Amino acid sequence: MSKLIPKDAHAxxxxxxxxxxxxxxxxxSSHPEICPSITKEPEFFSDMxxxxxNVTSYSELFNxxxxxxxxxxxxxxxxxxxxxEKDVPKKIFEYGISPKIIYIIRxxxxxxxxxxxxxxxxxxWKPDILDKQLIDTCNYFLQLEQxxxxxxxxxxxxxxxxxxxxxxxxxxxxxxxxxxxSHDYFPNNYEIKNQTRxxxxxxxxxxxxxxxxxxxxxPKTLKHALTQTLQKLLPKKARxxxxxxxxxxxxxxxxxxxxxxxxxxxxxxxxGFND
Numbered sequence: 208m209s210k211l212i213p214k215d216a217h218a219x220x221x222x223x224x225x226x227x228x229x230x231x232x233x234x235x236s237s238h239p240e241i242c243p244s245i246t247k248e249p250e251f252f253s254d255m256x257x258x259x260x261n262v263t264s265y266s267e268l269f270n271x272x273x274x275x276x277x278x279x280x281x282x283x284x285x286x287x288x289x290x291x292e293k294d295v296p297k298k299i300f301e302y303g304i305s306p307k308i309i310y311i312i313r314x315x316x317x318x319x320x321x322x323x324x325x326x327x328x329x330x331x332w333k334p335d336i337l338d339k340q341l342i343d344t345c346n347y348f349l350q351l352e353q354x355x356x357x358x359x360x361x362x363x364x365x366x367x368x369x370x371x372x373x374x375x376x377x378x379x380x381x382x383x384x385x386x387x388x389s390h391d392y393f394p395n396n397y398e399i400k401n402q403t404r405x406x407x408x409x410x411x412x413x414x415x416x417x418x419x420x421x422x423x424x425x426p427k428t429l430k431h432a433l434t435q436t437l438q439k440l441l442p443k444k445a446r447x448x449x450x451x452x453x454x455x456x457x458x459x460x461x462x463x464x465x466x467x468x469x470x471x472x473x474x475x476x477x478x479g480f481n482d
Contacts, residue, residue, distance in 0.1 A: 217306040218278040222287030225321040226313040232282035242276040244268040253285035287350040300357040313368035315345035348463040
């Protein structure tokens with residue numbers, strides 16, 4: 208396989224986190240003209256994402272065959288976590304590639320609840336539901352403006368999470384048109400990937416079992432048995448934003464949401480953001 212990948216033969220799903228990026232990456236990866244990265248989120252241009260891949264060059268992430276592939280595909284959601292991740296667009300630009308950029312976004316109230324549940328379950332860092340980092344990830348206009356400094360808006364495609372759920376065929380057609388891909392291939396089924404399930408009381412107890420230094424004496428086999436039992440016995444209940452939290456988040460994001468509407472033409476009224 209050739210490693211001489213043309214600089215304009217790259218496509219990136221830059222986020223947003225918990226907006227269906229894993230599902231979209233999975234659907235596109237099987238297209239015969241797409242060469243997916245060896246892992247969905249290589250985070251090559253990120254500094255703070257611990258799940259990246261240790262390679263020395265970007266091309267090492269892809270088994271690119273110039274005889275059949277039109278684009279590589281990178282699905283790193285860390286690319287839209289500014290300001291925690293600084294200068295990602297600049298790094299991409301200075302690296303010398305000219306990617307097509309795909310950004311899928313979601314109702315910010317739903318996204319932040321899913322992000323919160325994900326962090327509570329999988330991360331050692333347990334943020335408050337209105338932590339600034341979680342809010343900044345919902346600030347889609349802020350994230351897009353970082354890329355706009357280095358890349359043309361004609362090379363940026365904004366997609367809607369709700370449409371991906373309701374009509375994945377139509378979303379893939381938009382991507383195919385954007386990337387000039389053949390419409391001959393569509394997945395046989397649209398399996399949802401990396402869906403965050405509701406947190407349960409068991410999750411909080413399990414987190415304590417796994418992270419509390421005072422409980423290190425408990426054997427791993429016993430912890431595992433306790434975990435399985437707790438997950439079966441204790442009910443699941445998703446953490447929902449309270450009315451007060453919803454108002455706070457609305458006020459925090461309103462100005463940028465209206466700019467997203469005006470500058471990028473994405474209708475935010477369905478999310479409750481009006482002039």
